[in-house]
Amino acid sequence: MVRSASPLPRLTIPVLLGATLVVAGLGVGPTPAQADEIEDSLVAALDAYRAGDTSVAKEELDFAAQLLSQMKAEGLSSFLPAAQPGWTREDGETQALGTGLMGSGLSANATYRRDGDTVDIQFLADNPMVTAMAGMFTNPSAMGAMGTVKRIGRQKVVVSQDGELQALVNNRIMVQISGSAPVEDKEAYFEAIDIRGLQDF
Template sequence: MSYRIVTSTVCAFALSMGAAKADEILDNLKEAIAAYEEGEIQETMEIVEYTRTLLSQKRSGTLEEVLPDALAGWTREDSDGSDNAAAMAMMGGGTLVQARYRKEDGTKLDLQIMAESPMIAMMAAQLGNPAVLAQMGKVKRIKRQKVLLNKDGGLQAMVDNRFFVQMEGNATHEDMLAYFEAMDIKGMKEF
């Protein structure tokens, strides 16, 4: 890989961040260039991979904004973004955001949104097949999206063929549909 390609890639990362001031991501990109110029290829690769993780975490924060606030009578607990980035790295990349919603009576609902993952194509094929859907549960359309209410009590949906939404827990399908209705689908599509 030529110096020009590495420099172009690193600069593209920096420019895409739109950052005017130095931050941890920019510092790491500069460090990657310095390591490459010193001939430290392995170290350069490690720094670039770490920087990708930081970028994924930063982007997760914006996707997290589409998660709905807790509905009346519920509380919301967010997960740690660094755990999500590590989990997605093991599955080939992508972004994962999730939150747990609870009621005082012990009802809980776990909501996950996965984006930009190689696994999405597999999920899209499954959720796009009417015969498979018929065997898995009941299909509804909410906010112009096809939503599958699984026989096992969960909910799955594919949004814009880029986002896989999944809900699990002991909440009712009605609760899950209410949370799906409260999601910022427009914001998700703009991610």
């Protein structure tokens, strides 16, 4: 006896949205404009799935997941501190990274200027390179080889010979502060970062 193919399981927009949120690792809601674009992709994925076109369905779901990841990257940028008095802030590009040279994950950065001095702050989250470096930040000898180890607030920070600050928050978010400004200015900017908020991000 020949069995007929099992019908495709019934998928709905809430089910697709829930699955896509899990894939993107997102815990915040989209803005109305973003929701429209995300919902359009989910509807297209559902239509393609029901038509048996799993390739297009996956493509649309991947696009929705990318939009959701970009939303989370924008959330990461909200932890960049405001400019200190007398400084200006220029926001860099906020990205949900793909699988290129830098690997996957999220990034956000900003440049702060005062006269001829600059401070560059970059966050890199959920990235394989950051994961690989986590062991160094839990090894006192390795941290000592990277530079001078100190605490700013309750966070351990490495200050390199070039005056660059590096810290690993919650073993998954790298904070890097560089630029031409004196190290005291960089430390002041580090103090202005909401580290507790980053830990919960």
